[in-house]
Structures are given as C-alpha cells and as structure tokens.
Amino acid sequence: MKRIGVLTSGGDAPGMNAAIRAVVRKGYYHNLEVFGIYHGYSGLINGEIKQLDLGSVGDIIHRGGTMLYTARSEEFKTPEGQKKAIEQLNKYGIEGLVVIGGDGSFRGAQKLAQQGILTVGVPGTIDNDIPATDFTIGFDTAVNTVINAIDKIRDTATSHERTYIIEVMGRNAGDIALWSGLADGAESIIIPEAYYEMDEIIERLKHGHSRGKKHSIIIVAEGVGSGIEFGNQIKQKTGFETRVTVLGHIQRGGSPTAFDRVLASRLGAEAVELLLKNQSGKMVGIKNNQIISLGIDEALMQKHTVDLSLYQLASILAI
Incomplete structure (x- = not known):
C-alpha cells in the first residue's frame, strides 16, 4: 500500500482534527502518501482531493470542527454516486x-468496503451513539460544554429562584443529558432510554420547594421531545416560574478536551494500522480503555445503550 485517504462526514465533532492529524502522521511514519478528501462523500464524488504533508496538519490538534470540512451527500447513497466515488479513488x-x-x-464506508475499497471507520460524533465503543470522539468535549453552560445558568436560576429546563443534543441518545446532568447535580434527567413519569418529576420539584430549595435544573435530551413543551407542562402543573434554554449547536464547537485529543489520536493511528494489514469494513473503538476493532456490520447491528446505573445514581443524589 502506498496511498491512503481520509475524510470527515456527517456532523462535526471536536477532536476530528486530532484524528486527521493522527492518520496523516501515522501514515507518513509508514512511508504512505496521505490524501485529504474535502466535504465528505460529496467531495469524494466531485474529486475534492488534495495530498496532505506533515505541515498540513500542524497546529490543528487543539482546534474544533474539521479542517477537511464536512457535508451530507444524498448522491452517495445511490449506486451511481458510489461508482463516481470509487472512480475518484482509483x-x-x-x-x-x-x-x-x-x-x-x-x-x-460499508458500501465502499462491499465494492472492494479498503475502508476503516473512526467514530466521531458528539452523540456517543455508536454501538461497540465506550466513547466517540467529541462526546467528552460536548459534555464539558454543557456543564459549563449549566454552571452559568444555575447562577441565574438561583438569583431569580426559577426552574430551568435545559434541552441538550444527542439525537436519539441520552448520553450527553445523562453525563452532564449527573455531573452538574440536575434535579431530573429525561432521556430516551429510561421511562419517566411527568407526575414524578412534578412531585420531585414540589418536594424540593417545600424544603426550601430556591431553584431546580432539569435536563431534557432532544430525543425525548422539546424542552419548551416540557417547560410549559411544568409551569402549568406547578405554577413555578420556569425558563427554557435550548443549547443547540454550541455543543458541537470548541477546543477538544484532553480526553478527546488522546482518544482521537489513538483511534486515528489504529485505523492506519488496520489498512496496512489489508483489513476492511472495520471500525475502531475503545472498550475499558483498550483500543479495539470489529466489523462495521457487527457494530451497527448492536443497539446503543446507556449505563442506567448512572441514571439511578443521578436520581438518588438529586433527592
């Protein structure tokens, strides 16, 4: 093998640049030429491809986003689009x-592997919703961004004696809500993976109010529903002054944490190792702090889950 390529696709995540850097420098360590593919699969189809040297990835490990940019491509989902992509690789x-x-x-990546292209996936998404890996690149940074926001909101909630509903991202996964809610002592955490009763949440708020609690924080994962709707229900049923904050895309940006930089570096380097061994249709991940690899087919057949013991702990500690 003499030449490899690297692209970022879908939503951006802090740490993607660190992964790109690892792929490029690990590749050159093994005397490979490395090509950056800009704008994801769309750019692959259109031939937006440029050779990267060691200097191309200098001074990017601490930057959020992706230097290769990202885009979604409906064309690539078609056999014709995939054919164009393979023609560009060739x-x-x-x-x-x-x-x-x-x-x-x-x-x-799976589609390309099925057509003979050696392909390895590196999990980069703030949602942490890829099965078979404990963490994805960007998740830790997103959680810390949410925690930073909640800390600020709590100051205002305390000053005004209000209940705050904070809607966080995660698509259909509750990881961001769960980890940030536990880390910041939220009174209630509402996630898709755990059943909840609105009456129970109301009762918890009233109980806290009766013992002199001046404010409350409730974290809602976007996969459950609208934070605004939850806020309206709570205000109607309690009469408490309630405000809603939807954090939105602020959670995607920012300088990656040390954890995400190290994780991205390890996963990017391992992806190159797999290509050098002519392995394809694989993904890399982390389990119990050990880097692992398995088939993308096998990984995507699994169901994403959260650690419900964390959810139970958060509920106990929020008494």
Whole structure:
C-alpha cells in the first residue's frame, strides 16, 4: 500500500482534527502518501482531493470542527454516486480510506468496503451513539460544554429562584443529558432510554420547594421531545416560574478536551494500522480503555445503550 485517504462526514465533532492529524502522521511514519478528501462523500464524488504533508496538519490538534470540512451527500447513497466515488479513488491511486464520522458515515464506508475499497471507520460524533465503543470522539468535549453552560445558568436560576429546563443534543441518545446532568447535580434527567413519569418529576420539584430549595435544573435530551413543551407542562402543573434554554449547536464547537485529543489520536493511528494489514469494513473503538476493532456490520447491528446505573445514581443524589 502506498496511498491512503481520509475524510470527515456527517456532523462535526471536536477532536476530528486530532484524528486527521493522527492518520496523516501515522501514515507518513509508514512511508504512505496521505490524501485529504474535502466535504465528505460529496467531495469524494466531485474529486475534492488534495495530498496532505506533515505541515498540513500542524497546529490543528487543539482546534474544533474539521479542517477537511464536512457535508451530507444524498448522491452517495445511490449506486451511481458510489461508482463516481470509487472512480475518484482509483484516479488518485488511493488504496485505503479512513472515514471519520457517525453511523451514517459508517454505512457509507460499508458500501465502499462491499465494492472492494479498503475502508476503516473512526467514530466521531458528539452523540456517543455508536454501538461497540465506550466513547466517540467529541462526546467528552460536548459534555464539558454543557456543564459549563449549566454552571452559568444555575447562577441565574438561583438569583431569580426559577426552574430551568435545559434541552441538550444527542439525537436519539441520552448520553450527553445523562453525563452532564449527573455531573452538574440536575434535579431530573429525561432521556430516551429510561421511562419517566411527568407526575414524578412534578412531585420531585414540589418536594424540593417545600424544603426550601430556591431553584431546580432539569435536563431534557432532544430525543425525548422539546424542552419548551416540557417547560410549559411544568409551569402549568406547578405554577413555578420556569425558563427554557435550548443549547443547540454550541455543543458541537470548541477546543477538544484532553480526553478527546488522546482518544482521537489513538483511534486515528489504529485505523492506519488496520489498512496496512489489508483489513476492511472495520471500525475502531475503545472498550475499558483498550483500543479495539470489529466489523462495521457487527457494530451497527448492536443497539446503543446507556449505563442506567448512572441514571439511578443521578436520581438518588438529586433527592
């Protein structure tokens, strides 16, 4: 193998640049030429491909977003689009491809692998919703961003003696809500993976109020529903002054944490190792702090879960 490519696809996540850097420098360590593919699968179809040297990835490990940019591509989902993508890889002599992204990006990598392209997926998404890995690149940074926001909101909630509903991202996964809620002592955490009773949440708020609690924080994962709707229900049933904050895309940006930088570096380097061993249709991940690899097919057949013991602990500590 002489040439490999790397692209980022789907939603951006802090740490993607660290993963790109690892792929490029690990590749050059093994005397490979590394090509950056800009704007994801869309850019692959359109031939937005440029060779990267060691200097290309200098001074990016601490930057959020992705230097290769990202985009979604409906065309790539078609056989015709995939054919164009493979033609571009062949044109540039790219023999192996590292795809950094979420489950949609992995399905694209799967399609290329099925057609003979050596492809390895690196999980990069703030949602932490890729099965078979404990953590995805960007999740830790997103949680810390949410915690920072909650700390500020709590100051205002205390000053005005209000109940605050904070809606966080995560698509259909509750990881961001669960981890940030536990870390910041939220009174209630509402996630798709755990059943909840609105009456129980109301009772918890009233109980806290009766013992002199001046404010409350409730975290709602976007996969459950609208934070605004939850806020309206709570205000109607309690009469408490209630405010809603939807954190939105602030959770995607920012300088990656040390954890995400190290994780991205380890996963990016391992992806290159797999290509050098002619392995394809694989993803890399982390389990019990050990880097692992398995088939993308096998990974995506699994169901994403959260650690419900954390959910139970958060409920106990919020008494």
